Amino acid sequence: MKLPDLTELALRNLRESLLRNSLTTIGISVGVASLVAMLSLGIGLQQLASRRLVKSGLFDTVVVTSRRDLRGMGRDDDRPLVTPGESRVLDEPSRREIERLPNVLEANPDIRFITELNYEDKPHLTMIAALPSSARSNDAFEGMQGSFFSSDTADEVILQKSFAAELLGKTPIPGGVEPSVEELARPLLGKQLTMRYAQRAPAPTPSAGPADAGGAAAYSVVSREQQLKIVGVADLDPETMRGPMRAKVFLPLKLAESLHVMQPTDLREIASAASDQPVYSSLSVRVKDPAQVQVVEDAVKKMGFNTFSILDATKSLRQFFAVLDLFLGIFGSLALAVASIGIVNTLVMAILERRREIGIMKAIGASDEDVKSLFFAEAGAMGILGGIVGVALGWAIGQVINVGTNVYLKRQSLPPEHFWAVPWWLVGGAILFALIVSLISGLYPASRAARLDPVQALRYE
């Protein structure tokens, strides 16, 4: 029998015993709904965690260092060390080359230095780091008082809460009440700081001598001052953030680059680099997607640099969620397994009721295969209908729980979150799964119907 005929006959037969078939289909729907609800919770939590991690900038970043940096990053210690003569310098052309790699969003130098900041004529020594404009979306700046830098070259500065407290002389006493970010920001926002730093300036070309023979260049170190306006005070936790975040004061990246602040690596690089080309101790390469980190790392390594990322941590996180999804899926499937017994029951009852009809069909030319296909199609139709209704029901349950949780979070003065995610693959997968389970459930009844002896079946009243 052709598929459209089979479908038409199957749906007609299902309509004939509407109540019983509806109840069976509802059983499947409840099973699918529980499966969808469980899995979408798992997926939702995974996405929530991923969103948080991506926003933290931890998992989409590859730190690139030169292989000349014999300190290494720990991860690549087992690799054979490259002699400085064979390795590449991490300079501006290398940075551009890395930026041109597929899946790379940007490659920014890690500029960090310890220097002195004067506030109301009092000097404060601290670690300063530069931030690219893309750091604006970092969740560390959620709840920041003031605003992010107005531009990448603005003479502006964002302070970490503890440094703001230090400027105001409010260093927290252990066990005492910490001042809030709002409290600290109010007197500081809009105020000026003076930064004293050592600038690396190109030195006048020395007369020909032994130094030139080696291709080395010289530079001079000049003491400079820069006025900076406090635009933001952020509640960052330095312990959980990566490298640059451990600093307590942040500058716009372009501004920091233009200042040519003396870097600790400058002394080492002087041996081979031209003095007018900036040489970076390390670059932070931002990748489009955490999944592409490994690819980018490999590409950068091929270029002759060392790399470091927290990919291994994301791997174990993915593993954790895969196991969580598996268990949630198994629990969700239990209801579907119970529903599948309902399908077997419904179809076996249908065979008993329609015994004579099966006999008639065989007498007028239906093959065993036709009869089997018909019962199979009925099981499949119940599966698809149950699957569709179940997905809708699961989605609705998710929405209700999402709304309920967010009402609770709001009462606890916490920002709303999206715990629930029903991706398209889950919709399709759940319906397909319901169809497969139904077809498997239909196997026994269908083959039993096909095996019926037509003579016996026709005698049945």
Next chain:
Amino acid sequence: MSRHYRMGETLIRAVDGVSLTVPKGEFVALLGSSGSGKSSVLNLIAGLDRPTSGSMIVQDRDLAKLSRVELAKYRLHVVGMVFQSFNLIGSMTVAENVELPLRFAEVERESRLSKASEAVERVGLRARMDHRPSQLSGGEQQRAALARALINRPQLLLADEPTGNLDSRTGTEIMNLILDLNRQMGMTVVMVTHERALAERYAQRMIFLADGRVVDDQSNSPHSATSGGPA
């Protein structure tokens, strides 16, 4: 051929060494009392059952040796059946019942509709095409069953007590239709009945069965044939 089966400890000899030859186009009546084996013989001819021993040869094919799939094809294309209790599917309309064999034969929808409408027209049931069997009289139901049996233009029409549930007037109408098919289309008809008078009126040959055996095989000059119409 024989068809034996067990019922508990007892061996039932439903058909016990029956040997028959039915030429193409003949109208044969199988007569006998209840349990004589006439319906069992009809089921063997229909390919619904297989003989325990012997052969059942139709159009040079031994049905006993056909596979289940081949038997289904044989029932679909060679045989048309009408039953005492009509055996229409209650959830389908007349038109749907009639075209059902064409669905098994995988005939296109348009062709199915035109063939069904032609068959229903032939049995005079055009006005009732969209009715369900429960909305029809016994005679109309048997007409619908006859239209369904004809839809695949079978060479062999098997009728199991076709007038058993009908009044005599309706029974006559149905028998006339069957006779028409036999005469006009050259269709071979094997009819099971326990009414000798019905057989004498329509059949060219009467085969009497008792205890699964042929006890008499007579040629007959049907009255309807000589009178030119049913009595």
